[in-house]
Amino acid sequence: MAVTKRVVLHFPRSLVDQPIMCRLAREFNIDFNILKASVTPKEEGLLVVELTGESKDYKLGVKYLEKSGVQLQPLSQDVIRNENRCTHCGACVVLCPTEALIVDPATRKVNFVHEKCIACGICVTACPPRAMEIRF
Numbered sequence: 001m002a003v004t005k006r007v008v009l010h011f012p013r014s015l016v017d018q019p020i021m022c023r024l025a026r027e028f029n030i031d032f033n034i035l036k037a038s039v040t041p042k043e044e045g046l047l048v049v050e051l052t053g054e055s056k057d058y059k060l061g062v063k064y065l066e067k068s069g070v071q072l073q074p075l076s077q078d079v080i081r082n083e084n085r086c087t088h089c090g091a092c093v094v095l096c097p098t099e100a101l102i103v104d105p106a107t108r109k110v111n112f113v114h115e116k117c118i119a120c121g122i123c124v125t126a127c128p129p130r131a132m133e134i135r136f
């Protein structure tokens with residue numbers, strides 16, 4: 001059975017120039033789609049990726065990443081909405097590229113659908129009361 005997961009990969013400085021993702025694809029048959037790439041102030045590499053592979057390959061691939069020193073986090077842990085701050089103003093809805101922020105037609109409230117979020121960060125800067133946060 002094939003699995004597709006969106007994860008955040010943290011590469012320590014020593015691994016930034018290593019061909020880890022190439023090996024993941026070649027040796028573990030895992031397809032990856034890079035959704036976001038950046039370098040943190042500590043010069044660590046950070047990739048938000050969608051990984052797809054057969055369940056068995058996926059598990060082996062994740063073990064390989066961890067053994068190599070890459071830290072994995074599920075994407076949904078990293079983007080959060082502070083429900084106490086959100087005023088449901090809707091400013092983020094038109095900007096979100098994946099429709100992870102949508103208006104519920106019944107309640108007129110803005111819902112955050114974690115599974116669709118690619119951690120692009122657009123809503124973080126656009127949200128007037130700073131309700132959206134990304135923690136990498």
Ligand code: SF4
Pocket residue numbers: 081085086087088089090091092093101110126127128129130131132
């Ligand atoms: S922009 Fe911020 S306050 Fe407005 S709906 Fe979106 S998350 Fe809520």
Ligand code: SF4
Pocket residue numbers: 079095096097098099100101116117118119120121122123124132
């Ligand atoms: S970070 Fe915000 S704007 Fe970007 S995909 Fe996630 S919810 Fe949408």
